[in-house]
Every structure is written in structure tokens, then in C-alpha cells.
Amino acid sequence: MFLRHGLLIPLTRRINGGPGCSSSLGLFMELGPCNIRGPLQSGSNGTEWNPYSWNNKANLFFLDQVQSSTYADYGETISTTEDAAKNVQAFVTIFFETFSKFKGREFHMSGESYGGRYLPVFASEIVDQNSRAAAHGFEPINLKSVLIGNGLTDFKTMWEGYYDIQCKNLSVVPFQDIKTCVSMKQQLHRCLKMYQKDCIEQTDPTGCSLAINFCSSALSEPYRTTGRNPYDMSKPCKGEELESSLCYPITKYINEFLDRPETRKALGVHPSIGNYTGCSEEVGMRFVASLDHYHSNQWYIAGLLERGIKVLIYVGTYDWICNWVGNQKWVMALDWTGSAEFTAQKDRDWIVDGQVAGFTRSANGLTFATVDAAGHMVPYDKPKEALTMLSRWLEGKDL
The missing domain is CATH 3.40.50.1820 (Alpha/Beta hydrolase fold, catalytic domain)
Structure with a gap:
């Protein structure tokens, strides 16, 4: 504080x-x-x-x-x-x-x-x-x-945004090729229909999971193949960088600082508690499982x-x-x-x-x-x- x-x-x-x-x-x-x-x-x-x-x-x-x-x-x-x-x-x-x-x-x-x-x-x-x-x-x-x-x-409007931000002249010049954008646009309507039915109008875990998988494949995966930073479209970021540092090396230095013995002692972290983790995969997966x-x-x-x-x-x-x-x-x-x-x-x-x-x-x-x-x-x-x-x-x- x-x-x-x-x-x-x-x-x-x-x-x-x-x-x-x-x-x-x-x-x-x-x-x-x-x-x-x-x-x-x-x-x-x-x-x-x-x-x-x-x-x-x-x-x-x-x-x-x-x-x-x-x-x-x-x-x-x-x-x-x-x-x-x-x-x-x-x-x-x-x-x-x-x-x-x-x-x-x-x-x-x-x-x-x-x-x-x-x-x-x-x-x-x-x-x-x-x-x-x-x-x-x-x-x-x-x-x-x-x-x-x-x-x-x-998330419903974000699916729409994923098409617009990649294929329209908005924040940056369109960077997906036209063929990919046509495919994304064709699948967007189906994505929104599935998502509305199974994730919003009714709670159907199986149907919602299928809708999410379809929407992700149609609208998110094309971006992930571009090699761009998902947090900043103007910058490159390879997959391994995303996994290790969220595309920002500074996150590694923050982790190192918070794992220093003197930092842990000052914060009162019990020795039995493991290393500091910037993001908990366990917590993330629990939230994903609950949709x-x-x-x-x-x-x-x-x-x-x-x-x-x-x-x-x-x-x-x-x-x-x-x-x-x-x-x-x-x-x-x-x-x-x-x-x-x-x-x-x-x-x-x-x-x-x-x-x-x-x-x-x-x-x-x-x-x-x-x-x-x-x-x-x-x-x-x-x-x-x-x-x-x-x-x-x-x-x-x-x-």
C-alpha cells in the first residue's frame, strides 16, 4: 500500500x-x-x-x-x-x-x-x-x-472486434491477407450464433465449449500465426516469448526481484511457500474449467x-x-x-x-x-x- x-x-x-x-x-x-x-x-x-x-x-x-x-x-x-x-x-x-x-x-x-x-x-x-x-x-x-x-x-463483442481489428483499416493497416479475412468474415456469423445460443441464452457447458473452440479457431488463431504481440499489434513476439515473459522481458526481472530472499523476507513470505509466480496456471485453468x-x-x-x-x-x-x-x-x-x-x-x-x-x-x-x-x-x-x-x-x- x-x-x-x-x-x-x-x-x-x-x-x-x-x-x-x-x-x-x-x-x-x-x-x-x-x-x-x-x-x-x-x-x-x-x-x-x-x-x-x-x-x-x-x-x-x-x-x-x-x-x-x-x-x-x-x-x-x-x-x-x-x-x-x-x-x-x-x-x-x-x-x-x-x-x-x-x-x-x-x-x-x-x-x-x-x-x-x-x-x-x-x-x-x-x-x-x-x-x-x-x-x-x-x-x-x-x-x-x-x-x-x-x-x-x-466476449461476444470481442469476437467481432477480432475480425475488425485485423481486417479493417483501424488502429493499424490491415495485416491479414484478404483470403484469411474473407474466411474470418464467413465464420463470424456462425461463431456469434453458436456463442449466443450456448454461452449466453442457456448455460450449456458442452455447447459453450464447442462454440468457444470454433470461435477461437476461426478468429483468434489467424492472429497467433502472424508473429505479432497479442498485447501490442505494432510489435513482433514469437510464441516462446509469449510463454516465458508475456512478450515483455521486464516481467522476468519483476519475478526475479520478488523471489530474492531479502524481498521475500521483507514481505513476510513463509519459507514453505514456493517461488513467486506472476501468473498461476492452476488458478487460470480452474477459471477456464468453470467457463x-x-x-x-x-x-x-x-x-x-x-x-x-x-x-x-x-x-x-x-x-x-x-x-x-x-x-x-x-x-x-x-x-x-x-x-x-x-x-x-x-x-x-x-x-x-x-x-x-x-x-x-x-x-x-x-x-x-x-x-x-x-x-x-x-x-x-x-x-x-x-x-x-x-x-x-x-x-x-x-x-
Whole structure:
């Protein structure tokens, strides 16, 4: 946890995705007060100051959101976001009761990637439990907003986005050959029909698994053969790099730093617990087995908006895996009482230091924004723009 002095400074909680991945990536690679940029050098503790940390604007803490991820070993397994939400809500309640000086403080929840699944459910659990808090002697949590970066909120629209982002002149020049794009387009309708029937309209594990396999083969596999980074279409990444470092060598240095004996000792990691793992394959497989990825989460977003919780959806335009096209589709189709005014808005540029940072639209508490030339991890690729965005958001200003 990283604090800024001042009773009016808001509190922001950050999670990363996976499922089962550590928020240490957000901490040491993206927006924490210190970054790890390379291997340990003599005379250095391995970290360097991050001038664009979100800690400049908020009290900030990071949470590994699923038990048994990273160092965690609690003897309990979690395999769905709904189950994880109960633990997260309990943790946040205990946090405010333990650190009572933060009671009543504005609370903002942020995350990226699979956070697009986690955060709508986690935030909704907090809102729902707030109505019961007073009866049990707890002060309600003052949740103000949710910020989701390059999130996986609705897989159905992401399937559509996978075709658009590869075959249309959007973020980058179309890089699939025409023959492949024709095949993808022909199979897209069948994919969406199967997915709608077996993954949304009814819970059919066998049918949904078949739909997912078909959609993945038709729309995801063509990208994986291009040799491009799935988190940044503008960069190459071979399969072995993806497996070993998520296409970012810095992740290896973060793992090494967190596995140093002095780091483990400082963090109070018990010697019986194994090496630090940036992403837990075990946790990921449990969530896959429960088909947790394929729930539609936009209705949680609608519920939050109806109850006055603001929502910011921001997306780096170079990301493929959770691309801006798929995110824009579900945002524009969202059914809530403010939707007519939101869809009537026109996209406009948002500016940082005189330069266009992306486009945005906003109405009735919902904001959608792109970040030009950023990949999956916006604060890593565009730290100044990300901090400016956060600052304006917390201050209640338009981007």
C-alpha cells in the first residue's frame, strides 16, 4: 500500500487480470511508485522512481484478487469471479475497519484485462453489501467509480472486434491477407450464433465449449500465426516469448526481484511457500474449467451506473487481445437509463500537452476513451497520458 498525506486524497485499489495473475505487474511495470526496468545492478535495490505513478494523485493499494495466485497459499480454491467477489468485498470491509482513518474516503476501483470481468462483479458486490452494512454496525464503503483499462467485459463483442481489428483499416493497416479475412468474415456469423445460443441464452457447458473452440479457431488463431504481440499489434513476439515473459522481458526481472530472499523476507513470505509466480496456471485453468471467461458483465456495469457509480472504460488502440473495437461495441449497446444521451454524443479528441491522446465520449457517469498507440497496458506505454486521464477523472473533469 502506498499513501499520500492528506485527508481528502481518494483511495484507489488496483487489480490486474489473468485470471490468477499478480497485480505486481501493475505495481512494478505500470503505475506504482517504483518501477523495475532491468536486471539488478550493483549498488541498486532493483527499483527506480516512477514520475508518472498514480500514487501522485491517490492513495493506492494493489490486491492479488484470487487466492492461490503468486505467493498466496490459503488452502482454499476459487474458480469463479462471483466467489472471488465475496472475498474481495470482505477484504475491503476489513481494510476500512482496520485503517479507520480511510472510512468515508472516496474509493475508486481500477484494473485491466480480466479486470473487465472482475471489476463489474466486485464493485456490484460492494454496492449490494453496502445496503446491509449499517445493520451490522459497519459504515458503508464510499465507492465512487470503476476504471477498466483494456478489459474483457463482453466476449461476444470481442469476437467481432477480432475480425475488425485485423481486417479493417483501424488502429493499424490491415495485416491479414484478404483470403484469411474473407474466411474470418464467413465464420463470424456462425461463431456469434453458436456463442449466443450456448454461452449466453442457456448455460450449456458442452455447447459453450464447442462454440468457444470454433470461435477461437476461426478468429483468434489467424492472429497467433502472424508473429505479432497479442498485447501490442505494432510489435513482433514469437510464441516462446509469449510463454516465458508475456512478450515483455521486464516481467522476468519483476519475478526475479520478488523471489530474492531479502524481498521475500521483507514481505513476510513463509519459507514453505514456493517461488513467486506472476501468473498461476492452476488458478487460470480452474477459471477456464468453470467457463468464467464467457459471462457477459455489461449488466453489472449498467447496475452500477443506475446507482450513481461512475465508470471509465479506456482502451489502448494497439491492443489485440482486449481491443478497443470490441469494447466500444458493448459500451455503445449498453442498455441503461442514460444510454440515449450517451449514444447521442459525438466522439471528440482528448488532449494532453497540446497533443491528441485519443478520442472519448461521456454522459451520465459513463466515459469511453481510447489511448492512441498504447497497447494492452496503457500506463506502461503511455504513462503521461494515463496519469493525466486519472487526474482528470478523480477531479470530476471531462477528459
